[in-house]
Amino acid sequence: MAPRRLSRDGSEEARLVERCRQGEVEVFATLVEMYQDDVYRIIYRMIGDREEARDLAQEAFMRAFEGLATFNVKKPFRPWMCRIAANIAIDHLRRQDHPNDIPLEAVFDAGADREPPVPESDGPEGAALSHEVSDIVWRELLGLQVNWRAAIVLHHMEGMSYSEIGDILGVPRNTAKTWVHRAKGELCRSLEGVI
Amino acid sequence: MKKKSCNRAREAIESLGDTRRGHQGWLSLRRHVRRCPDCGAYLARTESVIEALDEIQRVSAPDELLEAVMDGLIPELFYESPAVEESSRGRRGLLVLAGAAGIGVTAAVALAARRHKVGQNGEEELTSIGTA
Numbered sequence: 001m002a003p004r005r006l007s008r009d010g011s012e013e014a015r016l017v018e019r020c021r022q023g024e025v026e027v028f029a030t031l032v033e034m035y036q037d038d039v040y041r042i043i044y045r046m047i048g049d050r051e052e053a054r055d056l057a058q059e060a061f062m063r064a065f066e067g068l069a070t071f072n073v074k075k076p077f078r079p080w081m082c083r084i085a086a087n088i089a090i091d092h093l094r095r096q097d098h099p100n101d102i103p104l105e106a107v108f109d110a111g112a113d114r115e116p117p118v119p120e121s122d123g124p125e126g127a128a129l130s131h132e133v134s135d136i137v138w139r140e141l142l143g144l145q146v147n148w149r150a151a152i153v154l155h156h157m158e159g160m161s162y163s164e165i166g167d168i169l170g171v172p173r174n175t176a177k178t179w180v181h182r183a184k185g186e187l188c189r190s191l192e193g194v195i
Numbered sequence: 196m197k198k199k200s201c202n203r204a205r206e207a208i209e210s211l212g213d214t215r216r217g218h219q220g221w222l223s224l225r226r227h228v229r230r231c232p233d234c235g236a237y238l239a240r241t242e243s244v245i246e247a248l249d250e251i252q253r254v255s256a257p258d259e260l261l262e263a264v265m266d267g268l269i270p271e272l273f274y275e276s277p278a279v280e281e282s283s284r285g286r287r288g289l290l291v292l293a294g295a296a297g298i299g300v301t302a303a304v305a306l307a308a309r310r311h312k313v314g315q316n317g318e319e320e321l322t323s324i325g326t327a
Contacts, residue, residue, distance in 0.1 A: 032260070037255050058267060138247070156248040156249075185209070191243060191244065
């Protein structure tokens with residue numbers, strides 16, 4: 001199924017939200033279609049487990065639906081939706097007894113469903129190194145403490161500003177920035193000896 | 196001990212991916228890392244981390260997510276349905292009970308009438324026997 005185009009100014013989303021509020025429930029499917037990749041990606045990369053990510057993404061959309069009445073249609077829908085997704089993932093990680101346990105499935109599946117671009121000149125050795133680096137980074141990312149992980153996922157993968165991350169995580173902008181830098185530092189350290 | 200230029204280079208490397216560096220800033224960083232293997236390795240590692248993180252963006256939602264969300268929403272929205280069904284089921288139950296009670300009463304009345312008739316016949320029979 002081809003993903004629907006997101007409207008640049010958010011007016012399409014605002015119209016859909018209004019229709020949902022008026023009882024056209026099936027219209028919510030369009031919003032899910034538009035944002036399911038964003039929501040699933042945020043959660044999966046923070047949780048590292050496909051099944052859980054799917055269930056939590058579903059929960060995020062249910063929570064969004066319940067919250068449509070309070071959504072301000074003058075504001076963009078995406079940050080609001082991403083905030084719900086991130087908060088659900090963070091709550092889930094905080095509830096876990098051992099948040100730093102890394103499901104192996106996450107590490108190896110992460111490698112299975114992506115096709116890292118390998119420069120042709122790199123040859124087989126370059127490709128092997130690229131895979132090794134990717135696997136180390138995934139493993140280290142999933143082992144980071146929850147706040148750092150959330151911060152780097154939202155910043156580097158979702159392109160959110162430090163202020164937006166601060167809003168989501170409930171910390172000042174500079175704290176969010178520090179967390180992103182520390183997370184990146186940890187990931188870099190994991191590559192010492194490899195690169 | 197790190198030199199001041201190394202500290203500046205590290206700051207610049209750590210902010211990679213945050214802001215676009217100006218051409219001059221980028222050139223001066225490149226010049227520094229050519230002379231400093233430590234900072235060069237740090238830059239290479241940071242670039243690899245950012246590349247690896249970029250790769251993560253390729254993940255897509257599973258096909259069944261949309262269906263799962265809507266399946267979860269629709270019963271909730273028509274939450275009245277089971278209650279309505281429940282109440283109509285209750286009404287049906289009452290009707291069945293009333294019907295059964297009606298049949299019971301009818302049967303009882305019929306039985307009583309028959310007994311009465313039998314009783315009368317009996318008396319008549321007794322009378323006829325007595326008379327005979």
